[in-house]
Every structure is written in C-alpha cells, then in structure tokens.
Amino acid sequence: MKVRLFIDVNLASGEIIELRKDHKHYVQNVLRCRSGREIFVFNPNDGEYKAIFKGEGQIEIVEQTIEPIRENGLSLIFAPIKFGKIDYMVQKATELGVTRIQPVQTRFTAITRINYDRLSANAIEAAEQTGRINFPHIDEIMSLEKLIESWDKKQKIIFCDESKTGKPIKQVLESMPKTAKDFAILIGPEGGFAKDEAEYLRGKKFVHPASMGKRLLRAETAAIAALGVFQAIKGDWN
C-alpha cells in the first residue's frame, strides 16, 4: 500500500519535516510504520515527493515523484444534499478533477448548514487515496441569484437541466468555443429548480442548459456522470 499524505508546508529534497499530530498518529499507530518506510507527501504547489519515515514523527524528503500540475478551472455548483451523500459527491468530484466546489441555495434546497471542514477533509482524503496533487476548494454557500450575478462570465456554466428542454450534453459541450478553458457544472436540488429559477438561468448567456436523457437521475448521479462526460468530451481525458 502506497502511503500518501497532503502536507501543507514547502517540500524540497533533503529537508526533515515533523509530521502533524494526526499524521503522526496515523503513520505510527494506525499503519505501524517502522523507520525507513517509504511515504509520499504532496501539496498543490510543490507536487509529490518521496520521503523516508525516520521514526518519532519525522520524515526526510528524498526526491520529487510528480511535478505540480496546473489544471483548468472546473467548478461543481450544487444544492446541498443530505449528510453522507454530500461527502460522497465531494470525494467523487475530487477524483474527477474538480478544482472548486460551490454549494448554492435554491428555493427548494432543504439543507443549508454545511460542515466545510468535514467536506475539505473529504476532498483531501480523496486526493491522498487516488494520487491527485490538487483537490477542490470548498466555497461558502451563496444564493443562486448572488452567485449568478457575481459570476465571472468567462467561465461557462453547463446547466444540467432536468426539464429536458436543453440540447443533448454532448452537443452543448462540442459547441463551446475552443478558447474556453474554465467551466462549471451546475446540478439542481433534489426537488428540481423552481420554474422561475430555471427560466432565470436559461436567460443568462454564459449558462448553457444541457440534457442528460429522459431517466430521472439523483443529484449525485447527475453530478458524477456530468463530470465524466465533461472530462471525456471537453476536459483532459481527451
């Protein structure tokens, strides 16, 4: 098993680093690592480094194993769903290359209290376990209107529209200008958007309604599937 830890200090070959308390516990008591054990550490600025566990909570950085990667912006905008499901969505979004997670408050959003620390921890854990260097930033919840009115219009929003009136998502993604680099995927709440909310979104030039077929999808299924479709057609899987 490859041990990978996100470490928020500068990484450079030859340095000795004292592990954080929770990492110490994990490495020494959970994994029972012995001195000499290989451990990988990473952060978005420095990339990934191989290190050697020196015992007593210290590691020595050996060499860079992955260079830092600058990823295009890919936001996931969604109405909070219940505990468990939201954690799951954050983990999957991390695996699928999301750089920013933006919870949004809509008319039919039942849940508005969000544990940002827990969601960040989920994102970091997913990055640790799946070899990614970067992980999404969890932004504070905002009302739909405030979010849209303050939106940077250069970042196109792909609006997964349950009303099924949008063009197929493949067609929408293929019609995006080649110069567009940053995108967002917008998933509605479990009860759908209110009629006027959906109308309001469709009226914005940088919002592109897209259809994902006739079957009803749960919010987290729609999010994971849409992110996969995006990466395959317009993102870095292609």
Added chain:
Amino acid sequence: MKVRLFIDVNLASGEIIELRKDHKHYVQNVLRCRSGREIFVFNPNDGEYKAIFKGEGQIEIVEQTIEPIRENGLSLIFAPIKFGKIDYMVQKATELGVTRIQPVQTRFTAITRINYDRLSANAIEAAEQTGRINFPHIDEIMSLEKLIESWDKKQKIIFCDESKTGKPIKQVLESMPKTAKDFAILIGPEGGFAKDEAEYLRGKKFVHPASMGKRLLRAETAAIAALGVFQAIKGDWN
C-alpha cells in the same frame, strides 16, 4: 410524493390487484395511505399504470401512464467491491440505463460472495424511485475467462483500462460502427487487472480498451462516469 411500485403481474385498466405483503405494509403502515390515494405501478412488460388504493391492500388499475420501452442492451461488467459500495453501484447503474449487471471474478478480486437478492432489490428500488420502467438483471458471477470465451461478440465491450494505454474513451465510442446496438462497460477490480489478464482482454477483437485520463478513479466512480460518457456519446442521451 409519487408512490411507485414494481408489480410483477399483468397490468391492465380496470383490474383489481391484491398488493404483495411487503407492499401492503409499505403503503398502509409506512406511508399511511388512505383509500382513494393515487399509486403508480409498473413492470417492464406493461409499462407504468396509475392505480387507486382501495384500502385493505387492494388497488384498482386506472390507466397507462408510460408505455413499455425496449432499451438497447447495456451491460456493466465489474469485479465485486465491498458491501455498501456494490449496492451503490447497482443503484446508480439502474439510474443510468444499465440492462444487465455481470459480476466477474478476476485474479485480484477480493470479494466473491454476492447477495443477488439484495442487489436485485436495490435495482428495483432505484427503478421505483427514479421513474424507470426497466431495471438491470443481476447475473451470476463468472470467471473472466469463462465470461469472455462465452461472450456474444456482437456486443462490444468498452474496457476501461487503467494502464492508460487505450485511446481516449470519446474516440473509442465514436469509432464504433453505427449498426452496433448492444454494449458493455468493463471496469477492473480495485487492485487492477493482472498484467496477463489485461493482455488477454486487449487481444480480443470485440474488447476495446479506453482511457479515462490520468487521475486514479475508484471502481464505482469509473463505472458511473463511464456509463454517463457512454449514454452521452453513443447511448440514448444523444
């Protein structure tokens, strides 16, 4: 809330049907439905019908609300993953239009005991909750070799190949012949395929290795994302 039940008897307008014991309990004790309440019932052969709850466990079928739909074959082949995750994958696969779920035994498959009844119940529940008429059949687990040797070669297998040597999944799907109707998505086990297993798969003409980028994906993330990509590019979302 729309109440939807899968009922495995012939449905026709005007008929009075006695609900099954577990449905009776659900309708009368869990939902506390009163006589006159609208209930929707469906099965793959007859489609969906509106019915009226008559009290004492009986419903009267009123009229057809969705016609039966003949879907193209879309199989999901995967190595069993642990309890919880496998249920989740079956639910999501149902939402995404899978018609058949085929567990496969590979060299690095840790789990081989499968609760088929529980997985079928999961598929039916997902169909009930997300408005689908059809739901996937759960097939018995088979060894990879036995599965591939007895495979109907007309059904192309899209092999989500972690080795990253395959062409991008978009390109693979777009290169499929227009006449091909039935497909399968093959996802490897958590530890990956053994080298010779992957070689063996790549040697078959009806198996098409496809890449989903450089990030490591958990098995269930890969499955849900690949099914979305398939539906968007080659399936019925387009």
